[in-house]
Amino acid sequence: ALDATNTKFAKDDFDLTIPAPVFKAGSAVPAAKKAGTHTFKIIFEARDAVTLAIHNTNQLTKIVLCNVSYIQRRHPSWGYVGTIPNGDIKSFGVNMLEINETTAVDAGCGTIVDTITANYTCCHPHMETMHIYIEGNVPVPPPISSIIQNVSGVDDVHGEGATGQIFVTTGYPKCAFIVWLKLTLRLTSGAGRVSGSHIEDHIAFCKS
Numbered sequence: 001a002l003d004a005t006n007t008k009f010a011k012d013d014f015d016l017t018i019p020a021p022v023f024k025a026g027s028a029v030p031a032a033k034k035a036g037t038h039t040f041k042i043i044f045e046a047r048d049a050v051t052l053a054i055h056n057t058n059q060l061t062k063i064v065l066c067n068v069s070y071i072q073r074r075h076p077s078w079g080y081v082g083t084i085p086n087g088d089i090k091s092f093g094v095n096m097l098e099i100n101e102t103t104a105v106d107a108g109c110g111t112i113v114d115t116i117t118a119n120y121t122c123c124h125p126h127m128e129t130m131h132i133y134i135e136g137n138v139p140v141p142p143p144i145s146s147i148i149q150n151v152s153g154v155d156d157v158h159g160e161g162a163t164g165q166i167f168v169t170t171g172y173p174k175c176a177f178i179v180w181l182k183l184t185l186r187l188t189s190g191a192g193r194v195s196g197s198h199i200e201d202h203i204a205f206c207k208s
Contacts, residue, residue, distance in 0.1 A: 012036075012068040017088050022076045024103075025096035026119035026160025034155055035068040037125045066126055066187060070094050074201055093124030095199040097132075097181040100161055102205065111208035118165040118179055121158040126186040127151040132165045136177035143168040152186070172207045179203055 014033040016023035023029075042060040047053060073088045074096055100117035102110060118132050133146035147165055151157050159165060180202045187197040 013071075014068070015071040016094065017071055017073050022073045023096075023121075024076060024119075025074075025098040025121050026100075026158060026164065027121060028158050029094055029121065029123040029156050033070075034123065035066070035125050038065050039063070040065065064126075068092065068125070070123070072096055075203060091199050092187065092196055093127070093183060093185055093199055094121055095181060095183045095201050096121045097179065097201040097203055099179060099203055099205055100164055111206045112169055113208055114168065114170050116167045116169055116179065116205060117161060118167070118181070119160040120165065120181050121156075122151065122181075122183045123156045123158075124183070124185055125155045127154065127157070128184040128186045130157060131180070131182040131184075133180050134167055134177050135180060137173055137175045138177070139171050139173070143171065169207055174207055176204055176206050179205065 012035040014035070016029070016033060040063050042063055044058050044060075045054055046056040048055060069090055069092060071088050071090050072094055075098065098119040099112075100119050101112060101115075103119070116134070120130075120132060122130050128151065129148055130151045131146070131148045138145050145167055149157070180200065183199045185194075185197040185199070187194040
């Protein structure tokens with residue numbers, strides 16, 4: 001939408017840290033905190049400087065503008081420190097990851113045995129790909145340790161527990177690993193990708 005008071009594009013700001021409890025990975029983003037798709041048509045006119053008669057016109061029939069940001073708290077039970085003073089993080093889109101096996105009460109310092117379940121939430125009106133993978137001393141050949149999903153055309157993808165991304169860790173050595181969630185957004189300046197259109201979150205675990 002346009003801000004009619006000063007004719008500039010209105011910015012969509014959404015805060016997932018209020019109201020309490022803080023929004024966690026694995027849940028769907030509420031409809032009230034999703035950005036819309038702002039599509040415009042631009043019409044160019046060449047007019048006579050005196051009579052103002054139109055001599056020629058052309059138009060860009062479709063241009064999509066996006067000016068959205070989300071405040072989110074990643075790994076709230078771990079006392080995550082983000083990039084703004086209150087410990088939260090602000091980015092173009094929602095990109096949140098948790099390990100299901102370590103989110104229960106008193107389970108945070110436990111180890112992983114046979115499986116790891118990635119709880120995840122990604123949200124933005126112009127998503128492209130979501131990539132979840134495990135980094136570390138993964139055996140070769142590994143079980144499935146990486147999944148890339150095309151998420152174009154949707155504005156919210158999420159999974160938790162049985163609907164999360166499950167990786168089999170049987171055969172992994174006793175070692176520390178990192179689970180990564182990377183979200184790519186279809187944001188360009190017209191001459192290339194916008195800085196910040198690749199959003200990342202990660203969390204570590206130990207294999208027993």
